[in-house]
Amino acid sequence: MADVDRVFIERVTALYLLWRAEQQRRGQRRRTWVHQTLRRRSQFGEFHHLLQELRLDDGRFQRYFRLSRAQYDDLLSHVGASITLQDTNYRRSITAAERLSICLRLVNVFLATGDSFRTIASSYRVGVSTVCQIVPQVVTAIWDCLVEEYMAVPTTGDWRSIAEGFQEQWNFPLCCGAVDGKHVGMKAPPNSGSQFHNYKGTFSIVLLAVVDAKYRFRVIDVGGYGRASDGGILANSAFGQALRTGTLHLPPDQPLPGADERGPHPHVLVADEAFPLRRNLMGPFPGRTLPPERRVFNYRLSRARLLVENTFGILSSQWRMYRRLIEVHPEVVENCVKATCVLQNFMRCSERRESPAVRGAGQAGEEPVPGLGRVAANFSSREAVRVRDVFMAHFSAEGAVAWQPTE
Structure with a gap:
């Protein structure tokens, strides 16, 4: 047994001497534990x-x-x-x-x-x-x-408070938030194919967000493939599923301000034409040549929906990583996006000296089903069309404001 150990030690020593000689031949110095x-x-x-x-x-x-x-x-x-x-x-x-x-x-x-x-x-x-x-x-x-x-799961009282903010500041009653998606550009991950390739010809992941009347994130979903549409990402997110099944805990239906004769009306979120029209998700009327009532509705909806666009603008101005392609792993990009979103809420609360209970949703990081195509925004139920028509009539009658277009 001693002879075997001696032979083993001799072989290890010989290998070490050969390695040291090779290192000296290459002129490489031995690494230090911590560089000077x-x-x-x-x-x-x-x-x-x-x-x-x-x-x-x-x-x-x-x-x-x-x-x-x-x-x-x-x-x-x-x-x-x-x-x-x-x-x-x-x-x-x-x-x-x-x-x-x-x-x-x-x-x-x-x-x-x-x-x-x-x-x-x-x-x-x-x-x-x-x-x-x-x-x-x-x-x-x-x-x-x-x-x-700073971004906790909303309660019914929180949604009601958001709706009051939209009514007071942006003249859109029963609105619980503005919804939109933002492409976060990044370098194409290896072996990812076309999953992250978006319609702009770049590679990205999608930040889907719901914001309130004070430019704060309430719901975010990060990590959607760039090839998927905003409507497709919404449909496969936890927030979208809760909105579709009625488990989002939105406030109960109530009449529009000054329009009790129109009956109870649901609380809604506002979005652009990329999202489907639903009972609790309002989008604009399609087309260019529209009657005055529809143009008024599109104007009032666009005015409220611009809040999410402005919030994305604030986010990009605050954190410059959104201005160019990010060259890190997609999982790190997702974590950075989530951190900057919650930091924006943190900063706005500290600036306004408000209660930190912003209470938005934290359903982020869910990955949508790959390979989604464009979801048709014009497919809607009769109930959703009826809700939008009631809003349209309200904005041209008892809910009209002096500065809205009249022709």
Whole structure:
């Protein structure tokens, strides 16, 4: 047995000597546990050097992170415990504040400018693999820690409150939100075929959202294939299924303001022509040459529906990753989209000093059935047509406003 062990040790030693000789021949130095430049992170890293100076200037700090100093500290108090790692006997872990800073900087700038992870790794003096791990971990923690407080599942009272906001600010009664989809451009994933290829000729995943009268997300569904239509993604999302089956907990039917003689009327959501017309989902009348009553209805509906378009615009302006193709894995893109949506609610609540109970839906990340074609928006039930006709008559009679078109 001793001879066998001796022979084994001799062979291992010989292999090691051959490996060392090959390394020396190639001129490669032996790797170190932590590179010398990374050891100086606390002295020359961007977080320890530049950011501490930016905290003295609120304007520059907000332009750097897209969050104010108070918002940043508040966000850190929410997610800090979830992203904190323990120190080891070999090295100290990166602090929660630094991990959050790296993630926000990447989502804000580097995912949208084409710079690789190496750029921010060099700036913050951390490893590239470390940055690749920080981004999905932190954006997932942001969603998990904020969703219950700033985008929770709506109740009947919440839908009623949203409807009151649309009536007061946008003159559309019994409206519980505006619905639309946004294509988030990204680099084509390998071996994905045409699943993510959209009608614009690019590759994307779809963000389907419902927003309220104050530009806040209430329901989001992220991850739909770019090839699918907005109506198809709605039909295969948890929100769309709840809307179709009547389990969304919308308020009970009630008369339109000043129109008790028209009888009870359902609460609705407003959308464009890409979505099907349903009892609780209103779309515009198709065509160009329309009678005055239909043009008035399309105008009033478009005025309320533009809220979701404006919300997408605010999102794109706040987080620059939406302006160019994102070159990361689709799952990471989904997590980044979800995190930015809940962060927008978080920021708007902190700016307005409102109650954080925004209460929107969190049914995100569901993947629709692949291969969906265009869903016809003109296929609708008689009940849906009747509901739209009642709205049309109301907007041209007791619900008319002075500034709407009359011809």
